[in-house]
Amino acid sequence: MSFKAFIGGIAFSASLLTVNAAMAQTIVAADGSSTVFPVTEAMAEEFQKANPDIKITVGMSGTGGGFKKFCRGETDISNASRPIKAEEQKVCKEAGIEYIELPVALDALTVIVHPSNTWAEQLTVAELKKIWEPEAQGKITNWNQVRAGFPDKPLVLFGAGIDSGTYDYFTAATVGKEHSSRGDFTASEDDNVLVQGVAGDPNALGFFGLAYFEHNADKLKAVKIKAKDDAPAVEPTVENARSGKYQPLSRPIFIYVNKKSATEKPAVAKFVEFYLNTKNAIELVKEVGYVPLPENAIEAFKQRFANREIGTGFTGSKIGVSVDDLLKEQLVY
Amino acid sequence: MTEQAIVTQEAQARALSDDEIVRKAHRSETRFALIGLTVLIVTMIVLMALIVDFAIDGMARIDRDFLTSFPSRRPGEAGILSAWVGTALVILVTAAMAVPLGVAAGLYLEEYARTNWITDLIEINVSNLAGVPSIIYGLLALGLFVQTFQLGQTIFVAGLTLALLILPIIIVATREAVRSIPLEIREAAYGLGADKWQTVSGYILPAARPGILTGAIVGMSRAIGETAPIITIGALTFIAFLPPSPIQSTFPYVNADWLNSPFTVLPIQMFNWISRPQAGFHVNAAATGLILLAMTLLMNGLAIWLRYKIRKGIR
Numbered sequence: 001m002s003f004k005a006f007i008g009g010i011a012f013s014a015s016l017l018t019v020n021a022a023m024a025q026t027i028v029a030a031d032g033s034s035t036v037f038p039v040t041e042a043m044a045e046e047f048q049k050a051n052p053d054i055k056i057t058v059g060m061s062g063t064g065g066g067f068k069k070f071c072r073g074e075t076d077i078s079n080a081s082r083p084i085k086a087e088e089q090k091v092c093k094e095a096g097i098e099y100i101e102l103p104v105a106l107d108a109l110t111v112i113v114h115p116s117n118t119w120a121e122q123l124t125v126a127e128l129k130k131i132w133e134p135e136a137q138g139k140i141t142n143w144n145q146v147r148a149g150f151p152d153k154p155l156v157l158f159g160a161g162i163d164s165g166t167y168d169y170f171t172a173a174t175v176g177k178e179h180s181s182r183g184d185f186t187a188s189e190d191d192n193v194l195v196q197g198v199a200g201d202p203n204a205l206g207f208f209g210l211a212y213f214e215h216n217a218d219k220l221k222a223v224k225i226k227a228k229d230d231a232p233a234v235e236p237t238v239e240n241a242r243s244g245k246y247q248p249l250s251r252p253i254f255i256y257v258n259k260k261s262a263t264e265k266p267a268v269a270k271f272v273e274f275y276l277n278t279k280n281a282i283e284l285v286k287e288v289g290y291v292p293l294p295e296n297a298i299e300a301f302k303q304r305f306a307n308r309e310i311g312t313g314f315t316g317s318k319i320g321v322s323v324d325d326l327l328k329e330q331l332v333y
Numbered sequence: 334m335t336e337q338a339i340v341t342q343e344a345q346a347r348a349l350s351d352d353e354i355v356r357k358a359h360r361s362e363t364r365f366a367l368i369g370l371t372v373l374i375v376t377m378i379v380l381m382a383l384i385v386d387f388a389i390d391g392m393a394r395i396d397r398d399f400l401t402s403f404p405s406r407r408p409g410e411a412g413i414l415s416a417w418v419g420t421a422l423v424i425l426v427t428a429a430m431a432v433p434l435g436v437a438a439g440l441y442l443e444e445y446a447r448t449n450w451i452t453d454l455i456e457i458n459v460s461n462l463a464g465v466p467s468i469i470y471g472l473l474a475l476g477l478f479v480q481t482f483q484l485g486q487t488i489f490v491a492g493l494t495l496a497l498l499i500l501p502i503i504i505v506a507t508r509e510a511v512r513s514i515p516l517e518i519r520e521a522a523y524g525l526g527a528d529k530w531q532t533v534s535g536y537i538l539p540a541a542r543p544g545i546l547t548g549a550i551v552g553m554s555r556a557i558g559e560t561a562p563i564i565t566i567g568a569l570t571f572i573a574f575l576p577p578s579p580i581q582s583t584f585p586y587v588n589a590d591w592l593n594s595p596f597t598v599l600p601i602q603m604f605n606w607i608s609r610p611q612a613g614f615h616v617n618a619a620a621t622g623l624i625l626l627a628m629t630l631l632m633n634g635l636a637i638w639l640r641y642k643i644r645k646g647i648r
Contacts, residue, residue: 027595029595031567031569034608037570037571037605038406038609040571041404041406041570041571042406044571044573045403045404045405045406045571045573048573048574055573055574055595056571056573057569057571057572057595058569058570058571059567059568059569059570059571060570060605061567069567190607190608191608191610192607192608192610192615195610211610212610214610215610215611215612216610284406287406288406289610
C-alpha cells in the first residue's frame, strides 16, 4: 500500500503545478471587516443569483487584516468599518494599489441597558465620557456617580473588544480620543457575549451596533443619546441615523475597491455597480440591520465609482460625520 | 537507629498480618476504581450534555435543503453545501499528503535510519512537533505557501497545512506499530531469504496496518475540526459556489482545478453564524456542529471497520 500511495502522492503534487488562470478572472475577492460582512454577503448572494457565471468570495479578516491583503493586491474589494488609516494609505501607495472609497451604509452604535433599568432613559455624551474615560477606572463604579439622582447601584460595563473598529469609533466619539478608555470592563469581540452580559445584569451598561440591539430588543433597552446637554435626546433608530439626527454615534461603513481590478476585471465593476444600485443599497442594507444612505448620497458615490475617483476623504476616524459631510470631503490619495 | 526503634518496627510488622495487607491493597484498588469511574462519568455527562444541547438546538434544522443550499443572509434559507464540500475536499488532500509521507517517514526512521545524533535530533523534533499549537502551523503556511510560494488561499494549501499538522501524529503511530511487531516475523522473513525492502513491504507493513490506521484516523479527526490554521491562511467565510468538478467531458477527462479553488470549511461557517445577531443563525450553527460531529464519527467508524477487516485478514 505504502509505496504505491507514495508514488501516487508525488504524481498528485505534480498535477498541481497546472494553475488555471482563467478561474481568477471570474472570481471577485472581498475581505475585511466583520461589521460590513453581512452587507457584502447579502449583495454577493443576490448578485450571484443574477450572474451565476461570476463567483464572489467574502472573507472576514477584520478591517485591519482586510487592508493588509488589499494593499498586497490579494483582494479586489476591502470591507472596512472605519476609513483607511494613514499607515495603510502609505502601504497601499508604495505597492501601487489605487483605491476607490465608497461609503455603503451607516451603523448606529447603540448604548444599551437592562430592561429593568428605569433611570437611564437618556444619557449625554458628557456622561458617557465620564463613564468610559481612562480616569474613570476604579473610580466611577456606581450609577449615582454618573448623575445626581441615579440610584445607589454598582455600574457594570460591557463593551466591544479593543481591536475592533467599533471600540475605536465609540471611544473617539465619547471619550474624545480614539482607542482610549478605562480597562475595567468586560470586552468581547463577539457581540452576542455582550448581549448576554447586559441582558443578565440589571445594573449593566454596554454598547454595540444597532443590528444586535434590534434582534434582541425583547431582552435589552436602548438609551437615548443627547449630543450636548441642551440638545434633544435622540433614540437610535434607522430613521434617526439616516437623517443625521442620531449623533455622534452614527458612523459610515465602507468598501474600498481596487481601481485596477475595477478597470481590468469586468466582473468586479459589475458587482460594485450592483452594490451601488439604489434599490439594493436601500433594501438589502436595511434587511441586514444597517442604515441605508440617503438617495442623493448613493447617487454621488455611484458617480464617484463611474469616474473611478481614487483616494480617501478621511484622515483617521472623524466624529459626527453627517452624510452631507461625507459628500463634501476632498479626496486625497 | 537505636535498639528500641528496631524493636518497635518489628512489633508493627507483626501487627500487620497478611490479611490486613491484602485488605489494604484491596481498599486502594477500590478507591482507584471509584475515582476512575467518577472521572469517566463526569466526562461522559459533559460530552453527552454538549451533544444533546446541539441536537436540541440544531436537529430540526437539518434537512435536505440545509445540506444542498449555499449560505445566505436569511437564516432560514442558508445551508452548508459549500462548507461540507470544502471540508471533505480539504480532508481528502490532507489524507493523500500526510498518510503516505508520514508512513514513509516512520518506516525510514524505524527501519533504515542509522542511530546517530542527526536521527536523535529528528526524533526529538518529531515528538515535539506533535505538541505544537495548530495556529503556529497556520502561520508557517501563511508565510511559506501563501506568501513565499504564492500558492494562494486554496483547498490545496489548506490540505497541505493540515497535513503538516498531523504528520507527526502519523509518524509516531507508524513507528509504534512497527515496533510492536514480533521479532519472529522479521526473522522468518529474513530466514526465507527476503531482503530488507521485501521484509518491510511484504511483512512488516501489512502487520502494522491496524496501528498505522489508528494513528491516521486520530490525526484526521483532529484535522477535520481545526479552524485556527485555516483562518490564518485566509479561508473565506462566504462562498456560494462549488470547486470545479474533477471530471470533465474532454480529454484527459480529469483535472486538478478544484485544488486551486477558494473554499470554506464547516468550523468556519459555524464560527461565522455564532457571531451573527439573528437567533436563526445560532440554530444553523448548532446544526452545522451536528453535521461536523457526524462526519467525524463516520470517519472513525470507517476506520474501525477497516481495522477490523485487516486484523481478520492477518489472522
